[in-house]
Structure formats: C-alpha cells, structure tokens
Amino acid sequence: MDAAITTPARIKQVRPRKSILHWLAPYLLIAPTFAIIFLFTLKPTVGAIHDSLFRPARLAQDPPVYVGLENYFDLFDPTHYLGARFGRILGNTILFGMFTVAIGVPLALMFALLLNRRLKRMGLWRFSFVYPSLLPIIGAASIWAFIFADQVGLAAAILNMLGLEDVNWLGNPNLVLWAIIIINVWSQTGYYMLFFLAGLQGIPRDLYEAAELDGADYRQQFLYLTLPLLRRTSLFVLTIGFAFAFQTVDQLQALTDGGPGDRSNLILYFIYQNIGERRNWGYVNAMTILLALLVLVVTVANFAFFERGGRENDR
C-alpha cells in the first residue's frame, strides 16, 4: 500500500515507450486463434452459402453453373432424386431432436433431484448416471449394438425371460429411430444432469426453509420455487440437447447406415454419405446451410433468452 503514491508516477515513465509493436500486440496475440476461426468457421460458412447456389458442370474442368436457389427447391421437391429422401430425413432430424430433448431433459432433472440430497456413496451414484456421457458415442453405439442385436441381444434375452416376443430394433423401420433415440438419451442424460445439479446447488437453502414455514409442501416447493429458479439452466440444457441431436452421426455410421429405407437417417449423416459425390456438391452445401440454420435457431434463441433471463434474475 505504501507504493500507492509512487505507482502513478512510475507508470507514466513507462507509458511513453509505446511503439508500433505495442499497438500491434493484441492483434498478434489473437492472430493464431483467428486464423483458425477464419479457416474453419468463417470461410466455410461463406463457402457453403456460395457453393449452395451453384451446380457442378458436367465436366470436372468446367466452372460450376450458377443456379440461384434451385438446389434448395430441389431438396424440397418430392420428385427429385435427393428431394425424395431429404424430406423424410429433415423430418427425422427434427423429430429426433424433439424426442431426445423431451425425454432426456425431464429425466436429467429427475436424476438431479434424486442426487441433490444427503446420500451415502455419492461418487458411486453420480458415476452411474454420468459415465455414459463420458463414453465416446461410438462406444455407446457398440454397447447398444449388443443390446439391440436381433435375436441374440440383451434386450431380446430380457424380453424372452419376461415371456415377451423379442423385436428386431434396428431392422424394423418403425422402431429404428426410437432405438437411436434411446441410445442418445442414455448417453446424454447424465451430462445434462450435471447442469441441473449445479443449478440446484445454486438455490439458497433458506428459500426452502421459508417456503416450509409458509406451509408449502414438496410439490408446491418444486413447482413454485425449484422450477422457476431453474429456468435458465433448463433453457441452456434444451439448447445443447437440440444442438447435439441435430449433429448425430456416430450411431448411424456404426449401427444402421441411416436405414432401413432412410427411416433412421439424419441430415449430417446424409451429408456425409454424399460428401464424395461430385454431382451433389451443390446439394450437400445447401443441406449444410439448412443444418447450420437449424442449429443457429436454437443457439441464438439460447443466447437471446440467456441475456434476458440473466437480467431478470439479477433484478
């Protein structure tokens, strides 16, 4: 504290040494990061928009042809060779996101409520819910390949044991998307739970004590205290839930190839399937833009709500 008087004077002695290097310093410091952001986020975004408006020429050496929004129209045209499939795949992607979130998020909240109590062997309980989200999704897919295996899988064994007819989860067109949803819910819920746990632990204890004094029972405390205070957390979890779901690929590559008959196909996997097809380059980029918009809608909604929610919470 003695230095407080001398400090300003000393700093003034240092300041005049500002040079061009001084002015450049911040830009040099952020340059590596922005080189990567430019190369792998900005350039590809602009590139995908651009390429989605063109169609490759018949011959590889000819320049691509400008077609306006025609690639997009084709994707929504049921008589077009890709559009015939894309409608179903887009629908699958949205359904998949909605069901994953509608099942996974309430489940995650329930797990968090169960663990947010005084429990012995907390580490073990937490591990049992969180470990699936630590596995590579491909590892989860591998485990579920065994569970869902036709006739010889664990699910079949358990169903047989209970005297029920076993089903072919991955081969049945009406079940396959559900099988993929189950894998996703199992592997993500523990991760979402962590956010709810953090949110619950942020709620001051005395609020509950006050509510109890006022005669609020557990159900009322949950509805009028816990839920509203977890609004921000819930919104955040919903967002990442959708964003992850929209980018699901691993299980499809490992288990279903998007089949049977595209019944489990999702946008990003469809993009992957067409990545090597030169004639589909314009379509693949149009799909990329549509997927980016889908993800953007949820992430931007999150950012927007977060800002507003933040201010309300701070009062």
Next chain:
Amino acid sequence: MTDKPTLGSRLTTLFTMVVALIWLTPLIFTLLMSVRPPAEAIIQGGLFFGSSITFENYVNAWNIAPWHLHYMSSIIFVVGTLLVQWVTVTMAGYAFARMKFAGRNLLLILLLMQLMIPPGVLLVQNFATVRDLGLFDTHWAMMLPYWGSAFGTLLLRQTFREIPIDLEEAARIDGANWFQLMRKIYIPLAIPAYIAFSLVSISSHWNEFLWPLVVTQSEHVRPLTVALSRLIRTADQGSMYSLLMAGTVLVVAPLSILFILFQRRFVESFASSGIK
C-alpha cells in the same frame, strides 16, 4: 430435510438405486459379456454368466486390429490439440481480457460464431479445405481446426479479468515483461480454468468420431473411435458380441479410469463448460 431418515426419504433412496441400476445395466452387461466364452450368445445359458469366465475375447479383440497404432493416433490427436490450444487460448484470452484495441467487440462476435456453428456442421467445406492444404490422411488434419478455441478463449478471458490488475501493474513496475507476467501471475492464478478446459478438450477429442473418419484413411492415422466403428460392423455381421464388448472395454477404459480418479474435477469442469 431432517437428519433422521423418514419413510419418504428411504423410498426415494430406494428409487434412486433402482434408476441407477437401470442406467448401469449396459455397463454391467458389457463387462459380463466380455468375459463370456466367444461362441456363447447371451440367450444360451445364464443371463449373467456363461458356462465359464474367460479373457479370450480380450486377446482376440487385441489381435483383430493394430490397436497400438490407434491408441498412439488418439494420443497424438488429443495431446497435439491440447498443447497448441494452451498457447493460443492463453494469448487470445489475455488480449481480450486486458487489452484495448480497435475492433475488439466485433472480433468477439466473430469468435462466438464458432460456438454457434460448430465445426462439425461445416464438414464438407472443411474437408475440402484440408484436402486443398494437402493434409488429407494426416494427424495435422485432425488437429488443425481445434487449434483455435472460442470456448477456451472466453473461459480464460473471464478468468484473467478476475485477477486484480494491481498484480500486473506491480510486476510491470518491477520490470517484468509479458512472458514473465504470464508465467508468474496469470497462468498460476488460472490453473483451475486450465484444468477445466483441458478435461473438456481431452474428453471431447478422445471421443471425436466424424471428423477423423472423414479426413483420415490409413490405419496408423485413424484414432480408436474410428477403429471401433469398424469392429462394430465386423462383429455385428458375425454376431461376435463378446468380442465386440471386449474391444469396447479396451477403447473406453482409459478415459473411464481417468474419470473415476478425477471425478469431482470432471463434474465441475463439465458443469462450467456447456461444451463437451
């Protein structure tokens, strides 16, 4: 909320156990299946144990693919990514936390773009970029897009800003240059943030699948996840599920052990991140 367990709280604990057991079932059966005799399906004999316990599957699984190469490749990918990230994230984090410069807010928004449009979505374009750079089928191709991290930059920016500026000023008066400043003050005080970021980075890249799948081709470059996806297909066709479960354990064991050892750290890191 009382100290003595009531009937209600006992029932809740029981319910927790049941749910936890359901969630653990896949793991339990993965382990049980991996020690079943190779030709014995789960519908033959006991549900839990086969006719004998054997580690044959682990031997077979280890011999079916060059796992040491895939392990090496995964390690190169994860470590090579993280080391560079530490440097870039520290530099950019400091610039955004403590320096004033023209265009700072605009650049911050551009940074956020990476969080709003994840690189995975831009797969086709990024694949073309990597190919044009002549990096296809190399470890560089896998790592390069992750060398700039918006999440890490923002995390360190936040952490650096909370460090009292007096410390920096005092050090500058003592004649410390920027590197000394980072080494003596900023980095040591931000260790928890570095740990959080590192755990998130390690687990997400160890588990990464689609990007390595697209930009690699040779065995010695492909990471564990891609190798496992091929094993799934092979095993599925031959119904060799005990082999597959042994292979799965080989792949997921390292990170799982790391998690069990550092459970609290992991939980805190993930909760603070929002990005896996």
